Amino acid sequence: MKVEIQPDVRDTAARLGTDVSYALKALAGQLAGDPDMGRPSGLPGILTVMIDDDMFDDCPDLSVGYIREPDRIEIRFLKALPAAVEPSGNIHGQEQAQGQSGDRPGGPAAATAVTVREVTDAWRRITGRLEHHAPVSYAALRPGAGPASIAALEDALGIPVPVELHVLWLLTAGDEGGNGWGCLPGNKALMTLEAVAAAYRLKMDAQAHEDTLNAGRPEEEQITVWKATWIPVVSLGPADSTSGLYLDVESGHLGRWSRYNEGPGEVLDTLVTYLEEAADLLEAPDLATGDRPGLIDGALVWLSSIDPAQEDRWRPWTG
Numbered sequence: 438m439k440v441e442i443q444p445d446v447r448d449t450a451a452r453l454g455t456d457v458s459y460a461l462k463a464l465a466g467q468l469a470g471d472p473d474m475g476r477p478s479g480l481p482g483i484l485t486v487m488i489d490d491d492m493f494d495d496c497p498d499l500s501v502g503y504i505r506e507p508d509r510i511e512i513r514f515l516k517a518l519p520a521a522v523e524p525s526g527n528i529h530g531q532e533q534a535q536g537q538s539g540d541r542p543g544g545p546a547a548a549t550a551v552t553v554r555e556v557t558d559a560w561r562r563i564t565g566r567l568e569h570h571a572p573v574s575y576a577a578l579r580p581g582a583g584p585a586s587i588a589a590l591e592d593a594l595g596i597p598v599p600v601e602l603h604v605l606w607l608l609t610a611g612d613e614g615g616n617g618w619g620c621l622p623g624n625k626a627l628m629t630l631e632a633v634a635a636a637y638r639l640k641m642d643a644q645a646h647e648d649t650l651n652a653g654r655p656e657e658e659q660i661t662v663w664k665a666t667w668i669p670v671v672s673l674g675p676a677d678s679t680s681g682l683y684l685d686v687e688s689g690h691l692g693r694w695s696r697y698n699e700g701p702g703e704v705l706d707t708l709v710t711y712l713e714e715a716a717d718l719l720e721a722p723d724l725a726t727g728d729r730p731g732l733i734d735g736a737l738v739w740l741s742s743i744d745p746a747q748e749d750r751w752r753p754w755t756g
Contacts, residue, residue, distance in 0.1 A: 438472050439509040440465040440584035449515045454495040459561065460488050461515065462581060462607040463553045464501060468512075469584050470549070470600060472505050483513065549600050555709045556604045562716035564609075567620060570754065573735040574615030577675075582610035582630055593634050596666060599686055601708045606630065614675025615736035622715055622728045624742040625682070626675040636669040636678055640694065669694060670708065684708055722754045730754035 442465060450457040464486065467474065475484030488499040498518040504511050567575035587606050591598050598606070611629030612619050619626025628636070640663035651659040670691070671682040680695040682705065691705040706714070718725050719737075728741040731751045738751060 438469045438584075439588050440469050440512070441509065442512045446512050446515045453497065453499075453515070453517055456496040456561075457499065457515075459557055459608070460496050460499065461501070461512070463557050463604055464488060465512065465584055466600065466604045466607050467549060467553060468503065468510050469588070469603065470597075472510055475501075475503060475505075478502060487518070552601050552709065553604050556601050556712065557608065559709065559712035559716050560605060560608050563620070563712065563719060566716075566719040566756070567737060570756075571615065571620070571732060571735060571737040574618070574620045574737040577613045577615040577736075578620070578627075579610040579613060579629065581608050582606045586610070586630060590630050590634060594637055594668065596668070596686055598668070599684065599689065601689075602668065602670065602684055605708070605712075612675060616734060617675065618733075618736055618738050618743075619672075619675050620737050621671060622718065622730075622739055622741075624674060624739045625671050626673075628669060628672050628678070628681070632672065632678060633669055636672075636681075636694075639696070640667070640669070641665065663694070667692070667694070682711075719754065720756055722756050 442461065446461070447458070450461045468486075473484075475486040477483075478485040482504050483502045484505060485500055485502050488496070488501065500514075500516050500518055501512060502514040504513060564575065564578065567578070584607070587598060587603055605627075609627065611632065612621075612626040613629070614626055618624040621627065644661070644663040647660045647662055654660075664685075666686040667683040668686060669681060670684045672678045673680045678696070680693065680697075682691045683694045684691055689707050691708060691711055693705070705711070718728070718730055722730050728739045731738050731740055731754050733743075733747065733750045733752070737754070740748075740751065743751060
């Protein structure tokens with residue numbers, strides 16, 4: 438479902454508070470997956486949904502109005518609510534909003550809202566540190582993708598993008614690399630949407646080749662190098678897509694992938710946990726027991742993956 442945000446709504450969000458734009462992007466991601474989550478307003482054809490101020494630090498209670506068409510949603514207005522107003526539905530999925538979409542309190546809508554909040558908070562912690570301490574790396578992050586771009590990628594992949602990845606892409610559409618280094622541990626980089634589509638096609642073609650060979654192999658010797666439910670998310674570096682991490686849509690966990698078609702790697706953390714751990718390392722680098730963040734010429738550089746010839750230029754990250 439394509440979600441459009443009117444320019445005047447974006448302007449209003451920027452005026453209302455630092456985190457209102459984040460909240461609006463997060464809501465757009467939810468609406469793409471649940472377009473009927475709002476409730477009828479007093480205006481013809483307008484549905485409203487509330488955003489609770491508990492979700493973001495610098496964000497008041499908000500009322501968001503949108504129109505829903507068969508293939509698109511258009512967010513038409515945004516306004517702050519007085520503290521005394523009791524929201525009728527919100528991004529946390531409270532009972533009345535859940536009743537509209539058929540969920541129970543604590544059900545899927547509530548779980549989705551928690552995921553939205555966790556991803557947004559973790560990424561904001563990472564980018565906040567980059568902005569203040571590693572401006573070169575911060576400038577290398579692409580702006581968030583529009584819902585239409587994410588929907589087009591979903592069509593190309595042929596599978597739905599899970600909410601945690603959808604929200605992350607709304608916040609940033611990839612990392613082009615600060616002086617060639619990605620900002621994630623190991624100097625890995627969040628892949629651009631174009632790179633995701635290209636890597637997915639490459640791996641699906643590799644599996645199609647293996648499937649042809651598997652037809653003549655005993656069952657115990659058949660090889661799986663890729664599954665349709667795996668979405669490549671992180672690459673070894675901004676310009677190095679020989680390996681990286683994928684997100685398994687079915688399990689919600691990350692795994693390792695490689696261009697060289699090794700068997701499936703070990704199951705790792707969820708995307709939320711992966712981002713939270715990266716944020717923790719940037720906020721408390723003295724507690725790092727593995728990779729250590731540092732700086733070279735204004736770019737975040739993780740010690741484990743730099744050329745030894747550049748180590749004398751590396752300075753520890755102080756948080």
